[in-house]
Amino acid sequence: MSSNAVAVSPEEMSSLLTSGFCVCAVFAWLAYDWLLCFGEEIQLVWNWNSRRTGASLVYALSRYMLLLQNLLAVTSIVPMSTLRCAPYCPFMFLCASLMAELSCNAVAWMQTVTAVIGTFAPGIFSAMRAYALSGGNKYLSALAALLAIGPIVAQLVSSIQYQAVKNFPSPFNCSTVDRASPSLDWTFTLAQRVPWIASDALVLATTWWFAYQSYRMQTGGIHGQSLSS
Template sequence: MSSPSDMTLDSIFSTYFWMSVIFHLSLAMSVVVVYDWVLSLPRELRLFWAGNARSLSAWLYFANRYIALFSEAGQLLVFVPWSAKGCTRILLATGIPTAISMLAQAAFHGLRTFALSQSWCLSIAVFALTCMPFAAALMDFGYHFTGAQVVDPIFHGCIPRLDYPLSLAHTFTILNRVCAIVADASLIILTWRSLHQHVSHVMTEKGLMGVFLRNGMIYFVALLILNILLLIVFQQPTLHARVTGDPASPTLSPISSILVSHFMLDLQEAYQRSSDIQVWDDSLCTSQHVISSGLIFVPALGSIAAHIDAPHLDTPVAETDSSAYVLGGTTRPL
């Protein structure tokens, strides 16, 4: 039979192990985000800075990429010795952008939902679900958010101190991960439902539709798996007595930012490569459409806000004039 001292020792070792995992994972994520940005910069310059990316696509990409980049680059500073006030300022300077970056990712989830379902109600619901981590992050700043310098064998740097009820923290961790899992699962289901009769064709297509569905499926399946894993990890009993707030959201946010950024780069590359783009003068039209492999684009959203006309995927695009275009035998005015 184990003695109380043995049980206490096991608890201490387990706590140190999981805290070490969290701290080193945070450092690794910061390095990965910066490294990924450096590798992706030439492609970004070609597609978004020098290319013909639409306004909302570009701004959404920049918000998702650079807010997260600023936040994660700043996270490297928490490992530098600071005073108590310096720790608080550094943590606020990195924590606020991290929370804001979650909004950009939520907006992308909402737009992709609308692209797949053509339903504002469903897209707003997914947007609201993916906004839950943002709301939880804002609550952290309302519980006497301060920073403290810690010198520990497994960690040396600034950590946040919150007057946060542990029961509330655990509830928010579960709620945030469940909402994210539901949102990601909804997007995966919508993707398969939209093209259940054309999977074999689209999964090998190199055009815009193939990128939109195939790559989107891969990225959102990855996010779904990560959300499930984080939900399991952060429910470890040894973490309940040590961790305040929702540690899962700041951990997943940089990974989500990288995946969404690459998905948007893939979309933009396919969008600009498409040979079926039809452009009308903005001064004459209140809206313009891009037709490519059955996808229809609103100009402000560019390669983001598409909707899929599934029944006519195999129907060629008809001739287009200055006042209307025909898709699958249906004439639609501009």
């Protein structure tokens, strides 16, 4: 048996295979959906005659960061090298880029970067929605944006401080090891979920309030100031 081989039980192998199939299935579904809608995307989002807006940025982040993140997850299934450059390589940047294509460290951190960048999309959308529904209230928009920053900060701290990238022997290959305690993991989970829930609740309350204000104006008038005044 090879010195790099690892003894794996049938249950562990079954779990690894199932995880790999699920990762590939998710990427295949996302890629199929992207190809299916690519014509409409070019026509409606990336048309040269149309003006780029915040909605275009939200679409790009939510669509392509998720697609790229799952593509990187697929590549991490196969064995990888470490990110090292051969000393005899005359062009160091070229050598590094070639090695990075199959590097466990590079792929794992690219997954983290794409996940963090993709997290901006819900925050931008919430801020834009609060701004539009409130008639241009900058305070509500800023509050929604600030609440959306919490999950990004928590994810960055968790990834940088408490996650280690390990290039294990086959069949485990490239993996991320969580070094945080269960209680700390729970804290990071709360730090990511609670601000998102609060941001969504703020947008929902704004939607209901201004819809109610509009209904009152249509059915008999409204007295006093609104939230956007």
